[in-house]
Amino acid sequence: MDTARKTHKQESGEIAILFGLMEKINQGLVLEDVLNHIFDSFKPIIPYNRISLCLIEKEGTVVRACWFRTESSQPQITRGFEFPLAKSSLKYVAESGRPRVINDLEDYLINHPDSDCTKKILEEGILSNLVCPLMIKEKAIGFLFFSSFKKNTYQESHIELLYRFAGHLALIVEKSRLYQELVEINEIKNKILGIVAHDLRNPITIISSYARIMSRGMLGWINEEQKEALEKIQETCNNMTALVNDLIDISVIESGRLDLKPDEIDLEEFLKECHSSNYILALEKKIVLKLEHDPELPRVFWDSNRIKQVINNLVTNAIKFSHPETEITIRACVKGDDVEISVLDQGQGIPEDEMVQIFTDYGRTSVKPTAGEKSTGLGLAISKRNVEAHGGGIRVESRINHGSTFSFWLPIKNADLRFIRERL
Numbered sequence: 001m002d003t004a005r006k007t008h009k010q011e012s013g014e015i016a017i018l019f020g021l022m023e024k025i026n027q028g029l030v031l032e033d034v035l036n037h038i039f040d041s042f043k044p045i046i047p048y049n050r051i052s053l054c055l056i057e058k059e060g061t062v063v064r065a066c067w068f069r070t071e072s073s074q075p076q077i078t079r080g081f082e083f084p085l086a087k088s089s090l091k092y093v094a095e096s097g098r099p100r101v102i103n104d105l106e107d108y109l110i111n112h113p114d115s116d117c118t119k120k121i122l123e124e125g126i127l128s129n130l131v132c133p134l135m136i137k138e139k140a141i142g143f144l145f146f147s148s149f150k151k152n153t154y155q156e157s158h159i160e161l162l163y164r165f166a167g168h169l170a171l172i173v174e175k176s177r178l179y180q181e182l183v184e185i186n187e188i189k190n191k192i193l194g195i196v197a198h199d200l201r202n203p204i205t206i207i208s209s210y211a212r213i214m215s216r217g218m219l220g221w222i223n224e225e226q227k228e229a230l231e232k233i234q235e236t237c238n239n240m241t242a243l244v245n246d247l248i249d250i251s252v253i254e255s256g257r258l259d260l261k262p263d264e265i266d267l268e269e270f271l272k273e274c275h276s277s278n279y280i281l282a283l284e285k286k287i288v289l290k291l292e293h294d295p296e297l298p299r300v301f302w303d304s305n306r307i308k309q310v311i312n313n314l315v316t317n318a319i320k321f322s323h324p325e326t327e328i329t330i331r332a333c334v335k336g337d338d339v340e341i342s343v344l345d346q347g348q349g350i351p352e353d354e355m356v357q358i359f360t361d362y363g364r365t366s367v368k369p370t371a372g373e374k375s376t377g378l379g380l381a382i383s384k385r386n387v388e389a390h391g392g393g394i395r396v397e398s399r400i401n402h403g404s405t406f407s408f409w410l411p412i413k414n415a416d417l418r419f420i421r422e423r424l
Helices: 002-026 031-041 090-096 105-111 116-123 156-215 224-254 267-283 304-320 352-357 379-389 418-423
Strands: 050-057 062-070 082-084 100-102 128-136 139-148 263-266 288-293 299-302 327-335 338-345 393-399 403-411
Touching: 031 050, 031 062, 031 156, 062 139, 090 128, 090 139, 105 116, 128 156, 139 156, 156 224, 263 267, 267 288, 267 304, 267 327, 299 304, 304 327, 304 338, 304 379, 304 403, 352 393, 379 393, 379 403
Parallel strands: 288 327
Antiparallel strands: 050 062, 050 139, 062 082, 100 128, 128 139, 263 299, 327 338, 338 403, 393 403
């Protein structure tokens, strides 16, 4: 009865550890984080002084060490170490799909004197080894090694345990590896995107400058038809410049290179400046832009350029999707430890089933600008990232034919500007 209770308790612990690992995967951790979690969590159910992961690569011909953690001060098999699978005893482990134990590596080396891996692992002080093949659809993708400084460490129960969990472990490792590859690919994409966008900006500026000079007659007389064509070139260049700038912003933010430069801001004066810079743009479309705020607003510590970009994005979007003879309001108020800034319009509204697209990259809805204005589809995505980088949040509320309200909030601590400084 006592043995049964102990077995049940052990099994419950093993299941709890496995579910913990799956939870880590669902949180989006990359491969190294998951493997570190295995190293920190498996001790209660299996003994080890070292855990390492090797993956089968190059169309199944090579085994490469891609991660390890050891309690030894002199690790011998480290990242990047590789060897041919065909000449290794691991070939049988991969084909059988069963874990394998070597409880006396010194004796194993006597019988297999050509095993360089065994020589290296012995130099690290490892005397016992348990290897678990990681199988996906009956095909080995790699091996997870549990190693001990003592001889005769691993028993049949350890083999059965790993055999039971081998499928789950393989899925965990494979999902994490794929997630990590996506992260790395995304980083490369952002780097290329940033370089391309940066290199495009100069020629676009040159084209726009020449079009402007020519439209003013500075290079000779032009007729009205030519002037209209040059103005269209300028307008296209302006749209392209806006897209390039948005692409650069997205690549900088996603690559983790967003360098916030917070400074102390008189919030009331800051909002007046934002209102003033957008007032003429609204007036050109016969839209009234209003500013409302609490009688007293705190001084804040934000990156003024980034937050001005957020407000300008929200206001210009509201102008694009609003009809003439309507109102747009910039509103600011203190709510607890936050300042909330909202942009309210009387525009067309957004269909409820399309709201989820609003803050995504290149997110567009079926709602069209009222005067054919262009949009990159990146402004709101950039705004969201800028706000979140400050420790805040952003949302939208909307009703068809009743307008939309975009609100974002940033943390403050009344006059304690250090609170914001530390969070940034």
